[in-house]
Amino acid sequence: MRILLLGANGQLGSDIARLWQGQPDVDLIPATRADADVTDFAAVQTLVARTEPDLVLNTTAFHNLPLCENDPATAMTVNVVGGWNVATAAREVGATIVQFSTDYVFDGNKRSPYLESDPRAALNIYGAAKIATEDTVRIANPDHLIVRVSGLYGLAGSAGKGGNFVETMLRLAREGQPIRVVADQITAPTNTAEIASALLPLLRDGLRGTVHLAADGETSWYEFARAIFALRRLTPDCQPTTTAEFGGPVRRPLYSVLGSERIPRLPHWRDGLERYLREKHGPLS
Structure with a gap:
């Protein structure tokens, strides 16, 4: 081919x-x-x-x-x-x-x-x-x-998005920043x-x-972030939030x-x- x-x-x-x-x-x-x-x-x-x-x-x-x-x-x-x-x-x-x-x-x-x-x-x-x-x-x-x-x-990584979700989570963990990730958007x-x-x-x-x-399978972005940290043995301050609390200009499907x-x-x-x-x-x- x-x-x-x-x-x-x-x-x-x-x-x-x-x-x-x-x-x-x-x-x-x-x-x-x-x-x-x-x-x-x-x-x-x-x-x-x-x-x-x-x-x-x-x-x-x-x-x-x-x-x-x-x-x-x-x-x-x-x-x-x-x-x-x-x-x-x-x-x-x-x-x-x-x-x-x-x-x-x-x-x-x-x-x-x-x-x-x-x-x-x-x-x-x-x-x-x-x-x-x-x-x-x-x-x-x-x-x-x-x-x-x-x-x-x-x-x-995605040039249009400045990398990818996994690398963003790892970077925030290395920087010691508090991390908030939506727990009500379910995807794979x-x-x-x-x-x-x-x-x-x-x-x-x-x-x-x-x-x-x-x-x-399926998971929330919050649980996906937790899996990333667990696999790399990282323990950042990562807390769940909701799509409504997170805000932003884009409506996203919750499932x-x-x-x-x-x-x-x-x-x-x-x-x-x-x-x-x-x-x-x-x-x-």
Whole structure:
């Protein structure tokens, strides 16, 4: 398979590049914004036509939630128009588009794991943009796979968010600052390496449509933080708070766990966390 990977220097893209390079049946072509800005159709079209991929993976996104609320035009342009550009350019060369989406396309009212067939209802601009992106990609390229993910953290960190949740918690603990983490938002934080490991076999099998790739189990961000500290034998002042008390400009679903009616879930979120900490910080004591 000849695969063009857009966003190869991002959090998810970096782990895909790291784990797929050298696979015997994969010819991976990593590309960044310097190679083609997804909002520039001509640039994307030229890159896709030149590389002639079998699949195009679009890991690019504008996903800083407060910025999305303040600048919905950019959120829609990067996510929706960018998705259309990539899907269309892929269709023109007969390639499959693999578009990543988010648990934030759901409103959290279900209170049990969301399946691929559940109706979508976003609470914020980012979620609304990703709903529109999904629909746009489906229209632009019938040969598509939409992959919904949740609570991502990876070795490269997220440039748009200044790192990732795990590293933020470890930094605050080292600095000795009191830490307050929301205990009423339930999700399944997912190591991007686990997504990269599970996705390639699905592409080999020709999976199409929509699929959820997320860690097994569920937890609050507060309990996730406590697990981080326990695994690194840290004892900071970490206390729970609520979404209402924490405040902020963004409405977030209080429950956004992803299940699947199509494939097994990824390893448990605690296993993914242990893998991340070993790879990033060395053996667990």
